Amino acid sequence: MYPLLFRVVLSRMDPESAHHAAMVVIRMLGAAAFSWAPRAIAKPDPSLAVQALGLSFPSPFGVAAGFDKDVAAAQGLWALGFGHVEVGTLTAIAQDGNPRPRLFRLVPDRAVVNRMGFNNHGAGAAAVRLRRLRTRRHRAVIGVNIGKSRVVDFADATADYVRSASLLAPLADYLVVNVSSPNTPGLRGLQAVETLRPLLDAVRRAAGTTPLLVKIAPDLADDEVESIARLAVDAGLAGIIATNTTISRAGLRTDPAVVEAAGAGGLSGAPLKTRALQVLRVVRAVVPAEFCVISVGGVETAADVQERLDAGATLVQGYTAFLYRGPLWARQINRGLVRLRAGRA
Numbered sequence: 001m002y003p004l005l006f007r008v009v010l011s012r013m014d015p016e017s018a019h020h021a022a023m024v025v026i027r028m029l030g031a032a033a034f035s036w037a038p039r040a041i042a043k044p045d046p047s048l049a050v051q052a053l054g055l056s057f058p059s060p061f062g063v064a065a066g067f068d069k070d071v072a073a074a075q076g077l078w079a080l081g082f083g084h085v086e087v088g089t090l091t092a093i094a095q096d097g098n099p100r101p102r103l104f105r106l107v108p109d110r111a112v113v114n115r116m117g118f119n120n121h122g123a124g125a126a127a128v129r130l131r132r133l134r135t136r137r138h139r140a141v142i143g144v145n146i147g148k149s150r151v152v153d154f155a156d157a158t159a160d161y162v163r164s165a166s167l168l169a170p171l172a173d174y175l176v177v178n179v180s181s182p183n184t185p186g187l188r189g190l191q192a193v194e195t196l197r198p199l200l201d202a203v204r205r206a207a208g209t210t211p212l213l214v215k216i217a218p219d220l221a222d223d224e225v226e227s228i229a230r231l232a233v234d235a236g237l238a239g240i241i242a243t244n245t246t247i248s249r250a251g252l253r254t255d256p257a258v259v260e261a262a263g264a265g266g267l268s269g270a271p272l273k274t275r276a277l278q279v280l281r282v283v284r285a286v287v288p289a290e291f292c293v294i295s296v297g298g299v300e301t302a303a304d305v306q307e308r309l310d311a312g313a314t315l316v317q318g319y320t321a322f323l324y325r326g327p328l329w330a331r332q333i334n335r336g337l338v339r340l341r342a343g344r345a
């Protein structure tokens with residue numbers, strides 16, 4: 001049903017408008033009066049539960065940052081079966097992001113290119129919504145991803161992150177420092193160990209007891225990934241999220257003219273799979289067993305999720321395949337994981 005809807009309707013809509021339409025439906029699913037119904041259908045099997053970051057995740061599979069930037073649909077996503085929802089990226093100062101169009105489908109690659117540029121209503125508005133959510137008895141596990149406000153100079157980046165962290169950490173199940181989006185000029189430069197160390201130290205102090213993670217880019221060299229992983233452990237972080245979107249366009253099947261027309265931005269989806277898995281392995285090789293590693297990038301099926309878990313991921317996230325596979329995606333993955341494990345036993 002969804003493949004037909006995608007081919008006939010959604011793929012002809014502007015991708016960002018299709019996203020907004022989907023958000024309206026997902027938000028409705030999360031309304032307190034309704035959410036029991038989809039949750040009853042999509043609730044992950046109890047055998048999938050994962051204990052990590054001092055939290056109980058009903059499934060290892062969650063929705064990656066960027067889908068619900070403003071904490072509008074977290075309960076609906078939970079109702080659809082995701083084990084956690086990472087909201088954001090949120091910035092201390094609300095911002096519009098880049099001009100539209102800024103989201104492009106590369107259908108033959110089951111990929112998208114985006115240069116959203118952290119469009120969001122700001123950390124203050126998100127705090128109001130998160131506070132309201134925390135009163136719900138049954139609610140999603142919510143990670144909060146923070147980034148640098150575009151108008152703030154790099155010299156003041158730490159203070160800007162600390163502002164968001166102070167506001168949002170008390171309301172988050174875990175907090176993520178995003179230094180890996182390709183769509184805020186210069187942001188990925190913060191991944192250099194000399195600049196990252198003081199940033200992570202300051203945010204960790206502001207985050208208090210909330211587990212803190214850092215999200216990294218797939219375009220780092222392996223030795224840079226290793227250095228950041230060691231730094232994260234050293235700085236007392238709880239984990240690493242690998243990876244964000246890539247600036248590479250290597251190995252695509254989509255017509256080069258279509259890729260060219262999409263222009264600059266981060267590529268996500270199936271073409272990211274190989275590198276995301278490699279980065280996971282590099283990180284896992286240098287961090288202690290109890291350190292949380294969340295793998296993201298190019299995951300489409302239950303077998304993909306299980307492969308990440310087997311390679312040492314504590315949790316797994318996805319975004320782009322949700323656009324291609326539709327609302328039952330998390331449920332399919334959860335059920336597929338149960339089946340795969342039964343087959344192994």
Ligand SMILES: Cc1cc2nc3c(=O)[nH]c(=O)nc-3n(C[C@H](O)[C@H](O)[C@H](O)COP(=O)(O)O)c2cc1C
Nearest residue numbers: 064065066089114243244268269297298318319320
């Ligand atoms: C449209 C779009 C917006 C995104 N926005 C964010 C964001 O705000 N912050 C972030 O950390 N990652 C963002 N991401 C990256 C995803 O969280 C994820 O790391 C990446 O897409 C790889 O996973 P995937 O291949 O399953 O999509 C975005 C991805 C897409 C496609």
